[in-house]
Amino acid sequence: MTEDGLLCPPINQVAGHSATGGNIGPLVDKAGRFYKPLQNNQRGQNEVEFYKKFWADQTIPPIVQDLFPRFYGTTSVQTSDETGMCEYAVIEDLTYHFPHPSVIDIKMGSRTWYPGATDEYIKKCLDKDRETTSALLGFRISGLQVYETATKTTWKPDKKWCKELSTEGVRLALKRFVSTNPFSETDPDGSLASIINGDPGGVLSQLLDLKAWFEEQTCFHFSSASVLLIYEGDSTSITEDAHRSGVSVKLIDFAHVIDGQNIIDHNFLGGLCSLIKVISQIMADLGMKLPKESLLTT
Structure with missing residues (x-):
């Protein structure tokens, strides 16, 4: 949990990396956004570049865009173990509107x-x-x-x-x-x-x-x-x-x-x-x- 208490681990994550074994895991806020940590190697930047290219491509029809998470850029956040700052890609929290x-x-x-x-x-x-x-x-x-x-x-x-x-x-x-x-x-x-x-x-x-x-x-x-x-x-x-x-x-x-x-x-x-x-x-x-x-x- 961050200092302001607005970010917390996603309880509905079913796969992928999580904050276990010393790993830095994803976070969610209360406004429907999912914070995915950018890996130190090229993988994280590759994902960000894809999002930028995809959402800038005006030839992709809306019916296809609806099948991809919205992208809100990147941000730096204090890690959950307070060991430093981490860069995150900020995307749509896909389970936000589902109570169960x-x-x-x-x-x-x-x-x-x-x-x-x-x-x-x-x-x-x-x-x-x-x-x-x-x-x-x-x-x-x-x-x-x-x-x-x-x-x-x-x-x-x-x-x-x-x-x-x-x-x-x-x-x-x-x-x-x-x-x-x-x-x-x-x-x-x-x-x-x-x-x-x-x-x-x-x-x-x-x-x-x-x-x-x-x-x-x-x-x-x-x-x-x-x-x-x-x-x-x-x-x-x-x-x-x-x-x-x-x-x-x-x-x-x-x-x-x-x-x-x-x-x-x-x-x-x-x-x-x-x-x-x-x-x-x-x-x-x-x-x-x-x-x-x-x-x-x-």
Whole structure:
């Protein structure tokens, strides 16, 4: 906590770096802003430069801009352990408007290393991609939390649990993410899938908008970026319209974005198509109606 008490660790963070083991972690304020510490190497500056370039590009349509966090610049803040000042990128706090957010962080791509990385870094990424579902599915779950209305508690498995998920385990986790009984390991009901995933303005609709942009854009390649899915987990607050329920799809983590060099980002696009297909299949298995643009209906 900073001296003025206005900044504190984000309680709804499900993946990424945190203030543990001597690390400097992210912070949030009371005005809906998220403070991400800039790493000492080039990664932090790369992320800032991406945000500047993205939000200055007037050719990017508003429907795509809505799928990215707002960027408010950078600032220096006293570290939580009061050992000095740290530079932070200030972006939109994506869970700010959700009283009980259900959140899932999905790292995209079958390959999470970026061209130009060191051999050591590439090996580290390759090992992780092969040990998880990245290589097989084109994406992996990095973290999640699901609010259960009946018990007023949150199911939040640890990172080790997420890392060890098989391909079938990922499908089950995505079903548990839209269930009113997420603690069930064998029989999650998936009863929220129709509204959260399938309705206009829902997860599939927004993922399909993102897919349409990735099928055309050649400005950026997004290595090791994530898609964040968020909705209000208190089912008594969920309406019969996903748009009014505030279902949110956001692309995050841009430390390894590189110039697209007029080439489509097939690594990210492939993972995105796979994610859409898996979510669509979950809905089909539940006997729910799919958007006509779904990969299972085209």
